Amino acid sequence: MSLQNASQEDITEWVKSFHRASDSLTTTDLGKYYTKNGSLKFANNELLVGLDAINTFFGTTFPLLSSMKHEIVNLDVIDNKIYQTCTITYTVKDDPQNRTIKILAMGVFHLVPGADFKSGEPIIERFDVFLDGSEVFGVIGELQKLKPARNRWMNQKE
Numbered sequence: 001m002s003l004q005n006a007s008q009e010d011i012t013e014w015v016k017s018f019h020r021a022s023d024s025l026t027t028t029d030l031g032k033y034y035t036k037n038g039s040l041k042f043a044n045n046e047l048l049v050g051l052d053a054i055n056t057f058f059g060t061t062f063p064l065l066s067s068m069k070h071e072i073v074n075l076d077v078i079d080n081k082i083y084q085t086c087t088i089t090y091t092v093k094d095d096p097q098n099r100t101i102k103i104l105a106m107g108v109f110h111l112v113p114g115a116d117f118k119s120g121e122p123i124i125e126r127f128d129v130f131l132d133g134s135e136v137f138g139v140i141g142e143l144q145k146l147k148p149a150r151n152r153w154m155n156q157k158e
Contacts, residue, residue: 003080003115012075014117015084015109018124019070025062027055032122035112039126043133064140066093073104082109088131092139099139105131 003011021029031051034040040048040057048054062068073085083106090101110126117123 003077003111003117006117008075008077010117011077011082012072015072015075015082018109019072019086022058023068023070025065025068027058027062030055030058032120034124034127035122038122038124041126041128043129043131064093065090065136066095067091080111080113080115082111083107084109090136092136092143094143095139101135101139103131103133103135105129 018033021033034051034054036051037049038051038054040054042048042057045057048057067090069089071087071089073087075082075084077083085104085106088103088105090103091098092101107130108128109124110128111123112125115123
């Protein structure tokens with residue numbers, strides 16, 4: 001089945017499956033979605049080219065989180081592109097306040113020509129993500145500043 005004759009239901013289920021892979025906070029399944037030479041433009045970060053670069057990026061980001069959950073708000077398809085808006089809910093690992101951070105995001109999946117959702121082959125040539133992650137990274141930064149002080153306090157107790 002190609003993108004041109006895929007149902008809205010098939011496309012939506014594929015996007016949900018992609019999000020479940022990301023929400024697992026592992027890089028294990030990213031190669032099922034991104035082509036070997038696929039690219040990722042995540043917010044204002046540099047363009048990442050190649051599955052290895054994408055895995056490295058998320059391999060250093062995912063361990064900072066205790067959870068992430070995508071909820072699709074809207075999804076449209078034009079040619080070989082899927083445009084979607086979603087809400088992403090994050091919790092940061094080791095946050096003593098266990099804050100829940102919700103942000104709105106927009107993503108554009110650029111798929112290989114003739115993308116076939118049923119083939120099981122990776123079909124993302126490029127994924128552009130537009131979001132403001134400053135609140136999430138602000139909490140991460142706050143916790144990293146506290147970590148040395150917390151470690152000193154714990155060592156004094158022993």
